[in-house]
Amino acid sequence: MSSPADRQSVAGQDSEPHPPPGSAPRGGLLAQHLVRTDRASSRRLLDDVSVQLTPGQRVGLMGPSGSGKSLLLRALAHLDPLDGGSLLWRGQPVHRDAIPGFRASVLLLLQHPVMASGTVEDQCTLPYRLRHFRHLGKSFDRRAALNLVESSGRHAAFLDQPAARLSGGERQLVALIRALLLEPQVLLLDEPTSAMDSATVAVAERWIADWSAADAQRSFVWVTHDAPQARRVADTFWTLQAGRLVDTPPQESP
């Protein structure tokens, strides 16, 4: 079995630092020379970042606090305007009319998930009322939601709990359940288990591994400060420092 460092040299960004335009394979996300600058300070928050997420790839994204990990995920999710660079999804720029399909395929999980009013079940049913999921004809699968709830060791009544009263770890769990039910092709995971106890972390890691294994085209980028977790979940490693990609194997962030 290869070490994370070996795997990085084979599959990490240092083997293909600047993939040529249009080379994103079907299903892939390609970011080239991304630049984001803080207008107030002129500091580069993302500084010439080029990454390629290929179908089936499992990326662990590490780096110190403030190094730009969340901003990179938001950029890959087409959430923030950039000051430079290009983004391709399945080899094409994501134009306005392609955004609904993109949003249905590429899901970003925030570290601190926002919960709407209502119950846990309401959080899970909400996306099906949004345009990008409605047009796919998908509907909420309560049985699948219950299976996930019960496989996390919780009672079915968890679905009826008011979301406002959930703990931070429970919110992350609900956000993950909601995302997995939507069966995305790509998950952009911003410290998705940072507030969970170790047993719940193990459940979340297993769910994401199962989701990934169910379709060889599925891929994710998982931000973590936990190097052992990165080694458990990922086969490729990206590290950011001060907005730049650097070539180092997973290590604890300071």
Ligand SMILES: Nc1ncnc2c1ncn2[C@@H]1O[C@H](COP(=O)(O)OP(=O)(O)OP(=O)(O)O)[C@@H](O)[C@H]1O
């Ligand atoms: N909207 C914004 N405008 C200006 N600066 C921002 C903005 N959002 C984030 N930043 C700054 O960009 C830098 C990178 O932020 P980011 O949230 O991506 O860090 P991170 O690597 O995810 O950190 P952590 O590990 O603590 O979550 C930080 O210094 C942050 O203050």
